[in-house]
Amino acid sequence: MLLNLSDVLGEQHKTIEREIPVEMDSFVHEGTSYPVLSKEPLSLKVEHIKNRELLITGKNRITVEIPCDRCLEPVKTELMLDFCKNVDLDMSDGEQPEELDETNYIDGYELDAEQLLRNEVLIGWPTKILCRDDCKGICNVCGQNLNRGTCNCEDTGLDPRMSVIRDVFKNFKEV
Ligand SMILES: [Zn+2]
Ligand SMILES: [Zn+2]
Incomplete structure (x- = not known):
């Protein structure tokens, strides 16, 4: 107006x-x-x-x-x-x-x-928006909203490089 x-x-x-x-x-x-x-x-x-x-x-x-x-x-x-x-x-x-x-x-x-x-x-636009302070986010693999329930993906949400390290450890155990 x-x-x-x-x-x-x-x-x-x-x-x-x-x-x-x-x-x-x-x-x-x-x-x-x-x-x-x-x-x-x-x-x-x-x-x-x-x-x-x-x-x-x-x-x-x-x-x-x-x-x-x-x-x-x-x-x-x-x-x-x-x-x-x-x-x-x-x-x-x-x-x-x-x-x-x-x-x-x-x-x-x-x-x-x-x-x-x-x-x-x-x-006045907010720089950060969270539905709640402890929002768990979504699973990087399957997209499940982790506030509503867990999914079956193994160790979801971690940096993919972490899974490489995990595999290295697994191999160690097998030796
Ligand atoms: Zn949220
Ligand atoms: Zn998942």
Whole structure:
């Protein structure tokens, strides 16, 4: 949704405070699309600081489905977003003080709330996702989810080089 900034940039510098409905149904991260399970409206506040400098604060909670790093089972992941950014519209993107603060979401007098939210989801994206702390992962041989039960593969999940060592030991015993 596009938010018109003319009130806050105009003579009166009226602060804009809005609850903005979120449109995204999925989030694409590094080429993979993750379904958005639930989302709240984005609470957004845009205040004037000086000249064409704005303070943008926002809060949002969004739940995304991300596969577990070990067993690939989908994990409901809640992202709590709470941001506060200083944007000087007179500066070009490269001159913005905060490195991650690309102003790709402001075009003239319009703020693209959806794009702003996408940036924030990207910043808040978790680096590690586990369905549970002690997730056992999947068997490298047969693909069995080891949280649900064991499989019949011998000494699964180990580095294949280990089995070479194991064979060497076996041969020793036989001699
Ligand atoms: Zn898992
Ligand atoms: Zn197996």
